[in-house]
Amino acid sequence: MLSKSQVSFVNALHHKKHRKEQGLFIAEGIKSITEFLQSDYSVDTIFCIPDATPKLSKFSQKIKLFETGSAELKKISALTTPQDAIALIRIPEKTNIHPESFKNRFTIVLDGVQDPGNLGTIIRTADWFGFGEIICSIDTVEAYNPKVVQATMGSLSRIRVHYTDLETLLGDAPVPVFGAMLDGQSVYEANLGNEGFLVLGNEGKGISEKVTSKIGRRITIPSFGKAESLNVAISAAILCSELRRRL
Amino acid sequence: MLSKSQVSFVNALHHKKHRKEQGLFIAEGIKSITEFLQSDYSVDTIFCIPDATPKLSKFSQKIKLFETGSAELKKISALTTPQDAIALIRIPEKTNIHPESFKNRFTIVLDGVQDPGNLGTIIRTADWFGFGEIICSIDTVEAYNPKVVQATMGSLSRIRVHYTDLETLLGDAPVPVFGAMLDGQSVYEANLGNEGFLVLGNEGKGISEKVTSKIGRRITIPSFGKAESLNVAISAAILCSELRRRL
Numbered sequence: 067m068l069s070k071s072q073v074s075f076v077n078a079l080h081h082k083k084h085r086k087e088q089g090l091f092i093a094e095g096i097k098s099i100t101e102f103l104q105s106d107y108s109v110d111t112i113f114c115i116p117d118a119t120p121k122l123s124k125f126s127q128k129i130k131l132f133e134t135g136s137a138e139l140k141k142i143s144a145l146t147t148p149q150d151a152i153a154l155i156r157i158p159e160k161t162n163i164h165p166e167s168f169k170n171r172f173t174i175v176l177d178g179v180q181d182p183g184n185l186g187t188i189i190r191t192a193d194w195f196g197f198g199e200i201i202c203s204i205d206t207v208e209a210y211n212p213k214v215v216q217a218t219m220g221s222l223s224r225i226r227v228h229y230t231d232l233e234t235l236l237g238d239a240p241v242p243v244f245g246a247m248l249d250g251q252s253v254y255e256a257n258l259g260n261e262g263f264l265v266l267g268n269e270g271k272g273i274s275e276k277v278t279s280k281i282g283r284r285i286t287i288p289s290f291g292k293a294e295s296l297n298v299a300i301s302a303a304i305l306c307s308e309l310r311r312r313l
Numbered sequence: 314m315l316s317k318s319q320v321s322f323v324n325a326l327h328h329k330k331h332r333k334e335q336g337l338f339i340a341e342g343i344k345s346i347t348e349f350l351q352s353d354y355s356v357d358t359i360f361c362i363p364d365a366t367p368k369l370s371k372f373s374q375k376i377k378l379f380e381t382g383s384a385e386l387k388k389i390s391a392l393t394t395p396q397d398a399i400a401l402i403r404i405p406e407k408t409n410i411h412p413e414s415f416k417n418r419f420t421i422v423l424d425g426v427q428d429p430g431n432l433g434t435i436i437r438t439a440d441w442f443g444f445g446e447i448i449c450s451i452d453t454v455e456a457y458n459p460k461v462v463q464a465t466m467g468s469l470s471r472i473r474v475h476y477t478d479l480e481t482l483l484g485d486a487p488v489p490v491f492g493a494m495l496d497g498q499s500v501y502e503a504n505l506g507n508e509g510f511l512v513l514g515n516e517g518k519g520i521s522e523k524v525t526s527k528i529g530r531r532i533t534i535p536s537f538g539k540a541e542s543l544n545v546a547i548s549a550a551i552l553c554s555e556l557r558r559r560l
Contacts, residue, residue: 183430187544196537221540254558290443290557293468296550297434303547304554310537311501 186217250284433464
């Protein structure tokens with residue numbers, strides 16, 4: 067049985083403001099929580115059904131663990147389909163970005179992506195293709211939003227997501243800056259070299275004007291039909307696949 | 314001002330049972346509705362704010378149009394962010410599938426995809442890459458679900474979605490049957506010819522056992538990282554891109 071104050075504490079973490087205040091975010095589901103337990107993240111508290119305890123308590127991290135029923139978990143879940151376990155995990159300290167570290171590799175850069183499902187899916191895809199970091203504009207949806215965490219399917223435990231001013235970063239970029247835009251060169255034909263920032267924009271508005279001015283080369287996924295555009299997570303995935311295929 | 318009965322009629326269409334009974338589905342947003350008005354679909358009724366009327370009444374289709382306020386539209390919207398216009402559109406008659414028509418091209422086949430956003434995104438992506446049809450197993454989410462319609466961003470007006478028993482279709486397939494599976498040949502290396510069914514499975518369980526028995530060749534998107542799998546809409550997009558790149 068969860069106390070009233072536990073329920074209201076966890077529910078407050080559904081909101082960005084309280085996540086920031088408490089320095090905690092929510093991950094749901096045994097599989098996802100297990101991946102955080104095996105990572106550098108520090109898992110603070112787990113609420114789970116008794117059956118889940120053996121799976122979640124076998125790791126070396128020191129955790130406050132509370133067993134409870136499914137109906138209680140539903141009260142604190144941020145998802146429409148609640149899971150058997152909910153963890154409160156420490157938001158890592160902000161680390162500085164060292165532009166030189168982006169040499170000899172490709173890095174995904176997101177400018178104003180708003181949909182949590184899109185960001186989560188991009189993180190999961192980046193993990194599949196072995197891109198270790200993602201850089202986001204300040205106005206991109208927060209990576210610790212519960213819907214983002216859910217959509218990453220555990221990959222957030224491995225992919226570092228930085229938030230920074232893109233104009234500054236790209237204005238002094240140590241690698242070529244590629245922009246995914248509708249009027250660029252076909253990615254099937256472009257020689258992209260072996261390093262770069264790959265910028266993708268907002269779902270409706272694309273890359274902002276300020277960031278567009280920092281794009282060195284525009285690249286496009288050729289269209290063979292009539293859709294006006296591709297979903298941003300789809301574009302990111304196709305470009306990641308193209309980059310990996312050639313390396 | 315909408316009548317009580319109008320509100321309850323439209324809200325009933327949020328549910329599959331009532332869509333089937335009435336033969337109508339909902340599309341929201343001026344852009345999406347405009348694409349249906351320019352297609353073979355028959356738009357029955359439009360509810361919109363007065364500003365939207367000129368944009369939506371310039372087409373030749375005979376439509377019942379009701380002007381109303383944003384607050385009223387919110388009452389009948391199936392979306393969290395309601396749009397300026399909501400249309401009721403006729404669900405087309407079921408057409409028979411002619412297996413021979415799938416020769417000399419690739420067709421996406423979905424086995425048990427459950428998430429409306431995933432199906433909608435796959436329809437949008439298929440439209441981008443010029444795949445005209447999608448075949449779904451009977452237990453795949455319904456294409457006229459409002460969340461699917463929304464995620465297609467108008468592409469549903471151009472892509473025909475068939476529902477059929479996949480065992481029967483694939484058991485007697487006139488083209489090679491490819492399955493997107495984790496243990497297949499790299500799609501980067503595979504020669505896939507110029508025709509085939511490309512089967513993708515359920516979000517959690519993959520391709521069902523029965524359908525797996527009909528797969529002729531397993532293909533895989535190579536992994537370079539640690540994610541266990543890719544989202545099904547992402548996999549579909551990367552495979553579509555690979556097929557188009559080579560044709």
